[in-house]
Amino acid sequence: MLPFDILEYQDRIKQTKQKMAERSIDVLLITDPANMYYLSGYDAWSFYVHQMLVLIIDESQPLWIGRYMDANGARATTWIYDENVIAYPDEYVHSSTHHPMQFMAEILEQIGQGNRRIGVEMDHYYFTAKAYQTLVSCLPNATFVSGDLLVNQVRMIKSDQEIEYMRGAAKIAENAMLHGVNSIFRGVRECDVAAQISYHSIAGTDQYGGDYPSIVPMLPSGERTGMPHLTWSERAFMEGDSIIIELAGCYKRYHVPLARTVNIGPASEKLDRIAPIVIEGIEKVLDAVKPGITCSEIEEIWRNSIKKYGFEKEARLGYSVGLNYPPDWGEHTASIRRDDHTVLLPNMTFHFIPALWFDHYGIEISETIRVTDTGCETFTDFPRELIIRDGYATPSQDGKIS
Amino acid sequence: MLPFDILEYQDRIKQTKQKMAERSIDVLLITDPANMYYLSGYDAWSFYVHQMLVLIIDESQPLWIGRYMDANGARATTWIYDENVIAYPDEYVHSSTHHPMQFMAEILEQIGQGNRRIGVEMDHYYFTAKAYQTLVSCLPNATFVSGDLLVNQVRMIKSDQEIEYMRGAAKIAENAMLHGVNSIFRGVRECDVAAQISYHSIAGTDQYGGDYPSIVPMLPSGERTGMPHLTWSERAFMEGDSIIIELAGCYKRYHVPLARTVNIGPASEKLDRIAPIVIEGIEKVLDAVKPGITCSEIEEIWRNSIKKYGFEKEARLGYSVGLNYPPDWGEHTASIRRDDHTVLLPNMTFHFIPALWFDHYGIEISETIRVTDTGCETFTDFPRELIIRDGYATPSQDGKIS
Numbered sequence: 051m052l053p054f055d056i057l058e059y060q061d062r063i064k065q066t067k068q069k070m071a072e073r074s075i076d077v078l079l080i081t082d083p084a085n086m087y088y089l090s091g092y093d094a095w096s097f098y099v100h101q102m103l104v105l106i107i108d109e110s111q112p113l114w115i116g117r118y119m120d121a122n123g124a125r126a127t128t129w130i131y132d133e134n135v136i137a138y139p140d141e142y143v144h145s146s147t148h149h150p151m152q153f154m155a156e157i158l159e160q161i162g163q164g165n166r167r168i169g170v171e172m173d174h175y176y177f178t179a180k181a182y183q184t185l186v187s188c189l190p191n192a193t194f195v196s197g198d199l200l201v202n203q204v205r206m207i208k209s210d211q212e213i214e215y216m217r218g219a220a221k222i223a224e225n226a227m228l229h230g231v232n233s234i235f236r237g238v239r240e241c242d243v244a245a246q247i248s249y250h251s252i253a254g255t256d257q258y259g260g261d262y263p264s265i266v267p268m269l270p271s272g273e274r275t276g277m278p279h280l281t282w283s284e285r286a287f288m289e290g291d292s293i294i295i296e297l298a299g300c301y302k303r304y305h306v307p308l309a310r311t312v313n314i315g316p317a318s319e320k321l322d323r324i325a326p327i328v329i330e331g332i333e334k335v336l337d338a339v340k341p342g343i344t345c346s347e348i349e350e351i352w353r354n355s356i357k358k359y360g361f362e363k364e365a366r367l368g369y370s371v372g373l374n375y376p377p378d379w380g381e382h383t384a385s386i387r388r389d390d391h392t393v394l395l396p397n398m399t400f401h402f403i404p405a406l407w408f409d410h411y412g413i414e415i416s417e418t419i420r421v422t423d424t425g426c427e428t429f430t431d432f433p434r435e436l437i438i439r440d441g442y443a444t445p446s447q448d449g450k451i452s
Numbered sequence: 453m454l455p456f457d458i459l460e461y462q463d464r465i466k467q468t469k470q471k472m473a474e475r476s477i478d479v480l481l482i483t484d485p486a487n488m489y490y491l492s493g494y495d496a497w498s499f500y501v502h503q504m505l506v507l508i509i510d511e512s513q514p515l516w517i518g519r520y521m522d523a524n525g526a527r528a529t530t531w532i533y534d535e536n537v538i539a540y541p542d543e544y545v546h547s548s549t550h551h552p553m554q555f556m557a558e559i560l561e562q563i564g565q566g567n568r569r570i571g572v573e574m575d576h577y578y579f580t581a582k583a584y585q586t587l588v589s590c591l592p593n594a595t596f597v598s599g600d601l602l603v604n605q606v607r608m609i610k611s612d613q614e615i616e617y618m619r620g621a622a623k624i625a626e627n628a629m630l631h632g633v634n635s636i637f638r639g640v641r642e643c644d645v646a647a648q649i650s651y652h653s654i655a656g657t658d659q660y661g662g663d664y665p666s667i668v669p670m671l672p673s674g675e676r677t678g679m680p681h682l683t684w685s686e687r688a689f690m691e692g693d694s695i696i697i698e699l700a701g702c703y704k705r706y707h708v709p710l711a712r713t714v715n716i717g718p719a720s721e722k723l724d725r726i727a728p729i730v731i732e733g734i735e736k737v738l739d740a741v742k743p744g745i746t747c748s749e750i751e752e753i754w755r756n757s758i759k760k761y762g763f764e765k766e767a768r769l770g771y772s773v774g775l776n777y778p779p780d781w782g783e784h785t786a787s788i789r790r791d792d793h794t795v796l797l798p799n800m801t802f803h804f805i806p807a808l809w810f811d812h813y814g815i816e817i818s819e820t821i822r823v824t825d826t827g828c829e830t831f832t833d834f835p836r837e838l839i840i841r842d843g844y845a846t847p848s849q850d851g852k853i854s
């Protein structure tokens with residue numbers, strides 16, 4: 051039932067411990083659900099309560115500590131021994147008198163780790179200010195140090211099995227994009243198209259049943275195409291609308307994002323002008339990416355490519371991508387931007403999304419890429435153009451399913 | 453475009469300031485996206501980067517501080533003045549050298565709030581340990597105090613407009629449950645049914661276009677029904693399987709969750725025995741809920757109802773529900789359990805989910821309720837029974853859409 055061979059987990063643990071040793075960390079408390087899954091296999095929507103994996107430098111097995119009702123799921127989805135699954139009672143959940151970190155600190159004390167150097171994921175969503183404060187006050191003899199992005203850095207270079215899962219995610223992404231685009235007609239609501247995309251993302255294909263992407267489909271239309279993170283509304287599409295679709299296929303928690311821009315009827319002059327400029331910039335970058343190039347150098351290629359047409363871009367161009375849980379599919383390590391000097395290596399994977407947003411319109415055309423031994427390849431195969439939709443829906447094409 | 457009248461926002465601000473005054477908080481930093489939406493209207497999937505609403509006790513308008521690319525969305529979706537929308541540059545995003553809280557602290561200093569009593573949402577997902585640590589170190593003259601659940605407590609009693617939105621969410625939930633149940637056949641994969649449910653949750657109805665629920669549909673089957681938070685797999689259903697469906701309809705970010713248990717073919721003796729016991733317990737509770745009763749008293753009614761059959765339940769029975777964002781639709785205030793003495797008042801809303809989980813099976817039958825002036829009412833109208841599915845799928849009923 052495990053998505054990876056036990057030897058692959060052992061190798062991940064080994065690499066993580068090497069990084070712990072470099073940072074003089076004795077005990078790493080892992081609260082990022084992607085890192086928990088990466089090291090143990092634990093996969094559940096239980097990250098809305100406090101939980102963690104405890105990796106001790108001189109112990110071979112991690113501990114899982116979480117909510118009592120989730121312990122059976124931890125036993126079922128991980129490779130770790132059942133006795134290493136430790137559960138706190140429900141009175142600790144969303145309580146004003148009990149905090150789960152009190153329980154966890156007590157366990158750490160009991161197993162002799164209360165006076166060690168403890169690494170914590172300081173800037174992760176699921177390690178709150180109160181979680182940290184509670185741990186620090188309950189473990190006065192421990193020294194707390196940052197374990198931020200430690201496991202994430204191990205995750206940057208994918209194994210062959212991880213790449214296989216991303217290929218599955220790519221098939222799902224292509225299929226979801228195709229059905230999303232084909233459901234766009236005048237008079238169809240944004241929510242109907244978002245529903246089509248979600249259906250195909252989750253059902254997946256016959257070969258690859260879909261997992262839930264860490265972000266819902268983004269689908270701004272009209273003036274909202276200049277506002278990238280607004281989610282869909284009940285607005286019905288109109289003649290002339292442009293629509294940005296950003297989605298991801300997800301397979302066994304591995305993501306391949308994909309963005310395209312669609313126009314109902316002929317596009318505006320502005321959009322018509324900008325689309326080939328963006329596509330040219332993407333092509334130049336894809337030609338240049340290979341092992342040894344840095345994120346900063348990629349950004350420079352893009353910047354020069356659009357500068358000659360008088361454009362510049364405020365935001366980063368992309369980021370390391372793969373395994374994740376809500377609320378983000380990015381891995382929070384390398385970003386493709388000027389001040390990031392990460393050197394690209396084979397089997398690193400990036401979502402390259404050089405979107406341009408203006409006050410009243412925007413464009414997104416993206417590719418998820420794998421760095422190969424000699425260059426790069428895109429995961430998906432989807433026409434890289436501004437997509438024009440025309441015609442009204444017939445009754446059987448109204449974007450609805452029964 | 454605002455989902456609520458401006459007077460309703462003013463009233464929410466006023467109630468929040470009253471609670472700030474009670475806790476001697478001068479400045480409340482609101483990082484929970486549900487609380488940001490509640491007070492300002494801001495609605496975007498941008499909570500994967502640091503952002504906040506700043507409510508100052510002696511200023512009438514809050515400030516929104518977030519990422520540059522999200523500022524247009526903040527101007528478009530909120531009632532606050534454009535000049536109160538302040539954006540940080542992209543170099544602060546997922547960076548090892550810049551933290552958004554450095555920028556935010558600088559703004560607070562510049563507007564003369566650097567030496568005040570500042571309330572922060574200490575245990576919220578989107579207020580990390582590092583966010584807190586950075587703020588504290590950048591604002592040495594401020595006093596930090598807990599603003600935990602302050603706005604959440606205001607949110608507990610719903611307005612008539614909020615209840616209307618929940619009624620819309622209830623229609624969506626009923627429809628999604630119906631289609632989910634009707635797509636269950638032997639040989640259909642869990643992911644196909646999850647896709648059906650997601651489609652109908654997001655498309656919604658003609659009247660109520662769906663919003664994304666804060667949790668994906670839960671759909672454990674077979675032995676996994678004892679593991680409530682495992683998400684769907686590619687497993688195909690088999691004769692005899694039981695399947696637990698927990699979903700929510702969501703309309704304008706307001707949730708109505710609903711859970712039912714389904715069996716393919718005749719249910720096991722165990723499940724057949726437990727179902728009427730759970731339903732009887734639910735009915736006793738629904739008969740008893742009215743203004744003035746406490747969460748603890750409700751738990752006692754349930755406990756006594758199942759105790760006579762020899763059962764007891766470890767986890768809480770339910771929680772305050774309504775407005776939320778991923779990863780949870782619960783409001784983290786009142787829980788229906790023994791040590792929670794919250795007094796129920798009209799227009800409080802709860803998800804009452806007295807699920808029972810055993811090592812190899814489980815049952816969930818739930819209702820979302822509104823406390824009325826004299827009792828309570830359920831939002832959805834869906835048969836409260838163990839649902840038996842029979843027969844194989846015909847080619848047109850294979851759980852797939854084209």
